[in-house]
Amino acid sequence: MAGVLDSVNQRTQLVGQNRLELLLFRLRGQQLYGINVFKVKEVLQCPPLNEIPGRSSVVRGVAHIRGGTIPILDMNQAIGRKPLDNLAECFVIITEYNRTQQGFLVSGVERIVNMNWSDIHPPPSGAGKAHYLTAVTEVEQKLVEIVDVEKILAEVAPVNEQISAGVVADGISERVVQKHVLIVDDSNIARKQIQRVVESMGIRTTLKKDGREAMEYLQSMQEQGLNPLEELIMIISDIEMPEMDGYTFTAELRANSSLSQMYVVLHTSLSGVFNAAMVKKVGADDFLAKFHPDELAKRVNDRVLSISGEDLLGDAE
Incomplete structure (x- = not known):
């Protein structure tokens, strides 16, 4: 995937045009999933992982990447399915969400596609409330599911929602x-x-x-x-x-x-x-x-x- 995320400047040209670029990947099987390229910093073969005590089962370990330590989350397990195996053959998508970096373990990475947001649709209403999708779309007549990463992160590492004293004025x-x-x-x-x-x-x-x-x-x-x-x-x-x-x-x-x-x-x-x-x-x-x-x-x-x-x-x- 070298060069797949070459130019931030090129991607910013999509701003205001209601367009985005999706990085397509797979977990198990042939189903395609997508993630907004803006959130992706790097894609690499899965590096050696070190286990950490007391970790969530979704966190397969931590990896030392470019001088930093990044938790690696199993995307398939995070959405309620079996953990991915053969880690040496898997890929890690390094992302930045909510001011932190994390890696998502996936079985394969496909390519980047340029799309219009008008072609990205909410999940079907019959999907219920427990699903992990924020949207769906179609690429070359194949369904692409866009995962709600914020839901995954909120479940793995819940954030504090309390407002500190003194932030809000009285009345x-x-x-x-x-x-x-x-x-x-x-x-x-x-x-x-x-x-x-x-x-x-x-x-x-x-x-x-x-x-x-x-x-x-x-x-x-x-x-x-x-x-x-x-x-x-x-x-x-x-x-x-x-x-x-x-x-x-x-x-x-x-x-x-x-x-x-x-x-x-x-x-x-x-x-x-x-x-x-x-x-x-x-x-x-x-x-x-x-x-x-x-x-x-x-x-x-x-x-x-x-x-x-x-x-x-x-x-x-």
């Missing part, structure tokens, strides 16, 4: 009793994490699964005679989502005269220095890497204080 919810926060994310786990943080501040939330659904919701508000700018405190949106990604969603808001002033924070597990430039390109108000409850709460706190005309530093202290 913050009383300033916006009639307003709410729109949360847009294709991962059920991520939506619930954000929801719990915001609602623990006493602020109401509305949840949508992707940019297209969120845009339709805003338009339906307008059809009912409501002004989203007055009803919403802010929008907290993921970036990679089926149907319409967060970049395109933000760009469409900015191109709509009645919605162009909407306050948008892109909140994503995508990491890397290139994100700041992407946020500026599509016109989002802020960017926050997942998932840190204090930083998320502070963004909401500061936005509430701003729209209520109060001094941020004075009230936050």
Whole structure:
């Protein structure tokens, strides 16, 4: 797979075009799976693994890669299936999610395909709530399943969702009793994490699964005679989502005269220095890497204080 992830600059050209690149891989059998290339740092043959005491059974061990120690998770076992065998013949996809690096053990890596987010669809409604998919698509008439990596990581290493004392100003919810926060994310786990943080501040939330659904919701508000700018405190949106990604969603808001002033924070597990430039390109108000409850709460706190005309530093202290 040498050279498969050559150019960050080339990939950033997809921003605002509602496009993505998927790295296709296999676990057991012929089923194809996909992961957004933006989250992938490297693909390599599985290196020697060292076991660690007290580890989750999903973590097959740790590997020493380029001067660092990275946990290696068995992707097949993480989604409730048998562990992969013949590790020497397997591959590891090194990723960066939520400010940490981890490797996912897979049986084989295929290739990268360039796709439009409109061709990426939510999982079938009959799949239930226990599945590990955020989306599905089709490549050359073959079904590709996109795994909910955030769900896997939340199960293997649950994150703290508690807000530290002093982060939120006293009586913050009383300033916006009639307003709410729109949360847009294709991962059920991520939506619930954000929801719990915001609602623990006493602020109401509305949840949508992707940019297209969120845009339709805003338009339906307008059809009912409501002004989203007055009803919403802010929008907290993921970036990679089926149907319409967060970049395109933000760009469409900015191109709509009645919605162009909407306050948008892109909140994503995508990491890397290139994100700041992407946020500026599509016109989002802020960017926050997942998932840190204090930083998320502070963004909401500061936005509430701003729209209520109060001094941020004075009230936050």
